Amino acid sequence: MRTWLAAVFLVAAGPLTAAAAECAATQRLCLAQCDQTYPSRIDDMGHAGCAARCGWESTACSAQRALDDSSAALTRDLTPWLSDQAGRLQRFIDGFRGRGPAEPPRSTPDPDRGIPL
Numbered sequence: 001m002r003t004w005l006a007a008v009f010l011v012a013a014g015p016l017t018a019a020a021a022e023c024a025a026t027q028r029l030c031l032a033q034c035d036q037t038y039p040s041r042i043d044d045m046g047h048a049g050c051a052a053r054c055g056w057e058s059t060a061c062s063a064q065r066a067l068d069d070s071s072a073a074l075t076r077d078l079t080p081w082l083s084d085q086a087g088r089l090q091r092f093i094d095g096f097r098g099r100g101p102a103e104p105p106r107s108t109p110d111p112d113r114g115i116p117l
Contacts, residue, residue, distance in 0.1 A: 023061035030054035 034050035 020062055020065070023058050023065065026061060027054050027058035030057065 031051060031054050034047055034054060038046035038050050040047045
């Protein structure tokens with residue numbers, strides 16, 4: 001299970017690097033705007049607050065991108081695996097109860113298995 005989770009993480013990590021670069025570029029732009037709006041020698045507290053907001057927005061951006069990418073990877077990779085595991089569990093339960101494999105549904109009754117007259 002750990003190997004499988006590591007594989008999902010590595011698959012999801014590829015897009016994370018591009019998202020992280022985009023979020024970092026947005027943060028640099030925000031910090032440049034802070035430098036223009038609040039010169040650090042004149043208004044240190046305003047600049048510190050603006051820089052904190054930029055850091056917060058960058059962190060939120062990275063977290064949202066990671067969540068989106070991870071959700072997509074988990075949906076793509078985990079759903080078929082869970083479906084397979086549910087089928088295996090059902091086959092186990094059927095075997096435990098002594099039932100044979102289920103027959104596929106038929107749209108018309110089988111003439112050989114009709115009610116004797």
